[in-house]
Amino acid sequence: MAKRIIVAGGGHGGIACAAQLAAAGYEVEVYEKHARENMGYDWTDIFDPKSLRYAHLPMPAKDKYEYKINMTFVPPSGNTLVRQDVPENELEIKMERRDIYDLIITHAEKNGVKFFFNTEIKGAVMAGDRVIGIETEKGNILGDMVIDACGCESVVRHSLPDICGIQKHTNSFEKFYVYRAFYNKASEEEPEDKYKIYMLPNGRTGIGWVAAEEEYADLLIGEFEPFTVEEAEQKAEFFRKDNPILGDKVLRGGYMAEIPVRHPLSIMVADGYAAIGDSAFMTVPIIGSGLADAFKASKMLADTIIADKSETYSAETLWDYQVQYYKALGAGMAPLALVKLLLAKITPQQLDYLFDSEIMDADMLTISADSTSLGSMLSFDPSLLGKAKNLMKDKELTTTIIRLGRDIGRAAAICATMPKIYGRYNVQRWAKGYDRLFRLKK
Numbered sequence: 039m040a041k042r043i044i045v046a047g048g049g050h051g052g053i054a055c056a057a058q059l060a061a062a063g064y065e066v067e068v069y070e071k072h073a074r075e076n077m078g079y080d081w082t083d084i085f086d087p088k089s090l091r092y093a094h095l096p097m098p099a100k101d102k103y104e105y106k107i108n109m110t111f112v113p114p115s116g117n118t119l120v121r122q123d124v125p126e127n128e129l130e131i132k133m134e135r136r137d138i139y140d141l142i143i144t145h146a147e148k149n150g151v152k153f154f155f156n157t158e159i160k161g162a163v164m165a166g167d168r169v170i171g172i173e174t175e176k177g178n179i180l181g182d183m184v185i186d187a188c189g190c191e192s193v194v195r196h197s198l199p200d201i202c203g204i205q206k207h208t209n210s211f212e213k214f215y216v217y218r219a220f221y222n223k224a225s226e227e228e229p230e231d232k233y234k235i236y237m238l239p240n241g242r243t244g245i246g247w248v249a250a251e252e253e254y255a256d257l258l259i260g261e262f263e264p265f266t267v268e269e270a271e272q273k274a275e276f277f278r279k280d281n282p283i284l285g286d287k288v289l290r291g292g293y294m295a296e297i298p299v300r301h302p303l304s305i306m307v308a309d310g311y312a313a314i315g316d317s318a319f320m321t322v323p324i325i326g327s328g329l330a331d332a333f334k335a336s337k338m339l340a341d342t343i344i345a346d347k348s349e350t351y352s353a354e355t356l357w358d359y360q361v362q363y364y365k366a367l368g369a370g371m372a373p374l375a376l377v378k379l380l381l382a383k384i385t386p387q388q389l390d391y392l393f394d395s396e397i398m399d400a401d402m403l404t405i406s407a408d409s410t411s412l413g414s415m416l417s418f419d420p421s422l423l424g425k426a427k428n429l430m431k432d433k434e435l436t437t438t439i440i441r442l443g444r445d446i447g448r449a450a451a452i453c454a455t456m457p458k459i460y461g462r463y464n465v466q467r468w469a470k471g472y473d474r475l476f477r478l479k480k
């Protein structure tokens with residue numbers, strides 16, 4: 039009899055994984071709280087199209103996407119701008135979020151996945167320390183395993199017993215509170231820099247962007263502390279001063295959302311359970327892009343499930359998914375997660391200094407050869423420390439940067455020692471050591 043896989047929440051990686059499993063003969067059901075027509079946000083996203091092919095997803099029709107423009111990074115003072123120059127074959131695509139959902143849901147349905155929309159999940163159903171299903175407002179749904187694609191604050195992950203060792207909630211500096219809106223264009227004059235990323239804008243600990251599009255100006259404000267839409271409107275004034283193109287009439291979006299910006303979950307699996315996408319914190323720290331890595335992870339998870347000939351879907355058999363993920367993508371996020379903590383630690387003046395003295399330069403802020411997503415453009419350049427002579431003028435900053443380099447080295451070393459075979463004690467001990475690295479030390 040075909041094994042029954044339950045996907046909790048219609049996250050992108052979960053749906054992509056569902057499609058691959060259904061194609062391989064599994065009975066797969068996706069439970070999602072929204073109606074199909076309300077899936078996704080009212081805005082566009084940027085991601086690496088190669089991730090679609092990797093996850094056996096179709097490419098969208100040509101009129102559904104366009105190639106993204108290069109970003110310009112703006113330090114707090116606005117003085118030294120750093121402009122990317124991304125090679126053409128590495129460019130990412132921009133698509134409406136609703137079109138992305140249409141593409142992947144249609145494909146999954148064609149492969150035989152059954153969707154249950156308008157179904158709110160309350161938590162996991164447990165038998166001892168094994169996840170055997172999900173509790174929904176319409177009753178319990180049981181299956182052979184649960185794929186948690188419920189996003190950053192997944193109720194399934196929150197409800198897991200401590201014995202699984204999986205981090206339930208995000209800590210400080212692990213998530214961005216984000217406001218995003220498309221405004222009218224207040225000026226027809228094309229700005230020189232069409233896509234500006236602001237670091238620590240207006241002295242705030244976070245980022246912002248302003249992108250000049252054909253029909254609107256796109257504003258995003260992301261901070262580590264929550265704020266309201268009214269406060270976002272006030273914050274928008276800062277960006278308007280620097281961007282005459284940014285009007286004050288909200289055309290689309292205009293609401294808050296949350297994005298994880300931390301290293302991936304250090305334990306992603308339990309007996310009968312695997313987390314994917316934002317529920318496993320698979321976004322790129324600092325920027326928060328998560329689509330490409332969620333799609334890539336979907337293939338690793340589907341392959342691992344299919345390879346489990348014992349059909350137990352235990353933490354032991356699912357562990358290979360985490361090993362594959364860390365090897366291909368997860369370990370590479372650690373430097374970025376540590377650089378993100380640097381943003382939480384240093385002053386705007388110190389960040390300006392890093393830009394002015396070319397320590398943060400185009401190389402550091404430009405795409406890596408093996409691009410996985412928008413944020414991979416923020417690849418960390420280990421030669422940073424070679425530029426240390428520029429730093430010597432600021433002793434405190436020098437110490438901070440040297441510590442950063444040391445922590446990046448430690449993260450690589452700890453990732454290399456991740457257990458290859460699952461044992462609850464070993465894995466939890468490893469995860470504790472790894473997570474400790476990312477606690478903010480002042």
Ligand SMILES: Cc1cc2nc3c(=O)[nH]c(=O)nc-3n(C[C@H](O)[C@H](O)[C@H](O)COP(=O)(O)OP(=O)(O)OC[C@H]3O[C@@H](n4cnc5c(N)ncnc54)[C@H](O)[C@@H]3O)c2cc1C
Pocket residue numbers: 046047048049050051069070071072077078082083084085157158159160187188189190192193216217218258295296297314315316317321326327328329330332411412
């Ligand atoms: C403002 C903003 C801009 C972004 N821009 C980009 C970008 O340009 N490029 C990029 O790659 N990424 C971007 N991201 C990140 C991206 O949205 C996520 O990383 C990506 O969607 C992967 O997350 P996910 O699909 O796993 O989770 P989500 O997108 O959070 O999806 C989770 C799903 O689970 C459902 N769900 C949650 N709880 C329940 C419940 N209790 N019961 C039933 N269903 C539930 C939700 O309704 C949702 O459909 C952006 C995010 C934000 C907020």
